[in-house]
Amino acid sequence: MRVIEHPRVAPERRWGAEQYRTLELAGQSAGAIYHLMTAMIVPRPIALISTVGEQGQLNVAPFSFFNGVCSDPPILSVAIIRHPVSAERPDPESRLKDTARNIRRTGEFVVNIAPVSLAAAVETAGKSWPTEQSEAEICGLEALPSLKVAVPRLGNCPIQLECRLERIVEVGQGPTDLVLGRIVEAHAALEVFGDKGRLDVDRILPLSRLSAGSYAGLQESFRFVF
Known part of the structure; x- marks a missing residue:
């Protein structure tokens, strides 16, 4: 991790009002707005969520509208956008993603942080x-038993967060399923701890999502010394 002394921070860049383009959202389709949002809200952490399907299969899917909410109690959020309307999926219930449907049914899931x-x-x-x-x-991922939930965690990921469903909030016209989950157990691979026994993000090397199907890794981390 690079350490930066505060007085030597590079000067910030600024733009005049005439150097911006205003992106009018009114009248744009949900798809167009989605592409704008995913290009502007970057990078986004990826929740590689494992759930158990009705036939006992281990379903795994990535979601990047994901973040922490609070620490007391420890709650995280994942927004799961439903499938678009089609002949096969005419109503909101039929457009649920498998992950959201499994969470609704079992009340449990695991957020795995992929490297x-x-x-x-x-x-x-x-x-x-x-x-x-x-x-x-399909992906050759290793399932490990969880301690507090019935859903397995993924042994290919350095961080795993066992969660129980707190609530689901239906948001917007889709609607989008905003899942709030309470973290009931957390796991971290031994090799991602630093010298002082704290988690070291440079060792976790988390994968993040950008726009247009692109990803990013952690190129450099830094902190300030005042």
Whole structure:
């Protein structure tokens, strides 16, 4: 990790009002606005969520509208956008993603934080697969037993957060399922701890999402000394 002394910070860049383009959102489609949002809200952490399907299969899918909410109690949020309307999915219930449906049914899930080395598996897991198929098997991911929930965690990820459902809030016209989960157990690989026994993000090397199907890794971390 690079340490920067405060007086030597590079001068910030500024733009005049005439150097901006205003992006009018009114009248744009939901898809167009989604692409704008995913290009502007970057980078986004990826929650590689494992759930158990109705037939007992281990479903795995990545979601990047994901973040922490509070620490007392420890709550995280994941926004799961439903499938678009189609002949096969005419109503909101039929447009639920498998992950959201499994969470609604079981009330449990695991958020796995994928490292950069798992990017290909994350991309594959995010494709559309039949409900009865296990993305964990397709991607060759290792299932480990969890301690507090019935859903397995992924041994390919350095961080795993076992969660129980707090509530689901339906947001917008889709609607989007905003999942709030309470972290009931957390796991971290031994090798991602630093010399002082604290988690070291430079060792976790988390994968993040950008726009237009692109990803990013942690190129450099730094902190300030005042």
